[in-house]
Amino acid sequence: MNNTQKNHLVKVLRSASIEQLDAIEKMNKKQLNHLFKSISEASTVDLSSASITPETVKTLIANEINTNTAMNTSNPPLVTPTASFRAPVAAAQFTLNITRNSANIAAILPVPLFGILDKESSYKEIVAQSLPSGTTFSLAVSPTGKGIRYTYANGGNTDTIDVECPQVPYVNLLRASQGSILTMTQNKMTIDDVANQSQFSQAVEIVHNTLFGKFTSDSFTPNDYKSDLQNQNDIRIFTNIITIDQETTLLFQSIAEATGFSLTSFVQSYSTSRA
Numbered sequence: 708m709n710n711t712q713k714n715h716l717v718k719v720l721r722s723a724s725i726e727q728l729d730a731i732e733k734m735n736k737k738q739l740n741h742l743f744k745s746i747s748e749a750s751t752v753d754l755s756s757a758s759i760t761p762e763t764v765k766t767l768i769a770n771e772i773n774t775n776t777a778m779n780t781s782n783p784p785l786v787t788p789t790a791s792f793r794a795p796v797a798a799a800q801f802t803l804n805i806t807r808n809s810a811n812i813a814a815i816l817p818v819p820l821f822g823i824l825d826k827e828s829s830y831k832e833i834v835a836q837s838l839p840s841g842t843t844f845s846l847a848v849s850p851t852g853k854g855i856r857y858t859y860a861n862g863g864n865t866d867t868i869d870v871e872c873p874q875v876p877y878v879n880l881l882r883a884s885q886g887s888i889l890t891m892t893q894n895k896m897t898i899d900d901v902a903n904q905s906q907f908s909q910a911v912e913i914v915h916n917t918l919f920g921k922f923t924s925d926s927f928t929p930n931d932y933k934s935d936l937q938n939q940n941d942i943r944i945f946t947n948i949i950t951i952d953q954e955t956t957l958l959f960q961s962i963a964e965a966t967g968f969s970l971t972s973f974v975q976s977y978s979t980s981r982a
Contacts, residue, residue, distance in 0.1 A: 799974040801874045805959065806899075806967035811864040814839040815909065815960045818857065818868055820970075822956025823885045825916055832922070833914055833956050853878060868961055887979040888952050891972035894945040896929050899967045901941045906968055907933070909960035917954050948975065 734742065805818055817837035819830045826846070834844055842861040849856040849869045853876035857868045870877055883889075898906050907929040914924045929943040949957070949972075959968075 800971060801872055801880070801974070802969050802971040803877065804869075804871045804873070804967060804969045805961065806869045806871075807961045807965055808867045808869065810866065810963050810965045812839065812842065812859055812861045812866050813963050814842070814861075815962055816842075816857075816859050816866065816868065817844075818870070818959040818961050820870065820957040820959065821881065821884055821951045822914070822916070823881050823953045824918065825954075825956055826881065830956070832916060833958060837958065837960065848878065852876075855881070883979070884951055885953050887977060888950060889977050890975040891949045891951065892975040893973045894947075894949060895942055895971045896945070897942045897969045897971070899969075900964075903962060903964055903966050904940060906962050906966075907943055909962065911960075912956075912958040913949065914956045914958055915954055916956065 731739070731742070803820060805820075807816070815837075816839070817834040819825070819833050822830065822833060825831075825833050829844065829846055831844075838844055838859075839861060842859055845858045845860075847856055847858070848854070849871065851871060854869055854871035855877060857870075859866045859868075872880060896907070898904065910926045910928050912924050912926045914922070916922050927945070927947065929945070932943045932945050951957070959970075961968075
């Protein structure tokens with residue numbers, strides 16, 4: 708490829724949309740070679756006369772995908788062991804809203820997220836060390852029918868905490884995690900009331916509880932991620948990447964206030980095994 712063709716290729720890629728770049732990223736080596744060859748053949752000696760528009764890029768990519776699909780139709784794969792999904796940038800995020808509806812129990816309460824296998828046993832092993840003495844813990848579908856409600860009882864006092872997701876029902880996220888791996892990045896924690904910054908001082912545990920008894924955990928404190936240059940007192944952004952599977956639970960702690968917080972995460976990757 709000469710310099711004119713190389714400059715032409717750069718111009719094509721710069722004019723591509725995010726969706727078109729996603730399509731290019733999913734191409735195999737043979738498709739990429741054919742696409743770049745088509746772009747090179749379309750180049751001219753006078754680069755300024757080359758008409759490169761988004762429609763041109765779209766046509767080249769579509770032609771390559773259609774050609775490859777036609778070639779593979781006669782011999783479809785019998786098994787797809789791993790299917791991966793990369794959502795468009797604008798849609799590849801979700802928010803979990805955690806709301807403590809009351810503070811009748813004057814204590815910090817544990818809030819487990821994900822961990823679909825431990826949910827089957829009502830997170831008994833996960834929350835055991837965090838529950839205040841004499842407090843019982845149970846869960847059910849929330850009143851919206853889309854989230855989970857945790858109920859805590861201590862003597863005659865009862866509190867509830869709801870977990871909801873506005874983008875997709877939280878119960879669906881839980882069910883999907885049973886056979887999937889979700890990688891979360893740029894995780895932003897936001898408190899509902901800036902007066903409750905003590906919420907950022909509560910440790911967050913990443914708990915791995917395997918089916919046959921191997922229990923490991925790691926933890927971090929949201930306040931560890933506050934920059935000296937940060938002026939916003941109601942958010943913390945975690946730089947660590949969190950990977951969720953069926954045996955992994957995020958364990959937050961809710962302060963003793965009738966308030967809430969949210970966790971907004973970008974989906975770096977999502978994969979699931981299918982027979």
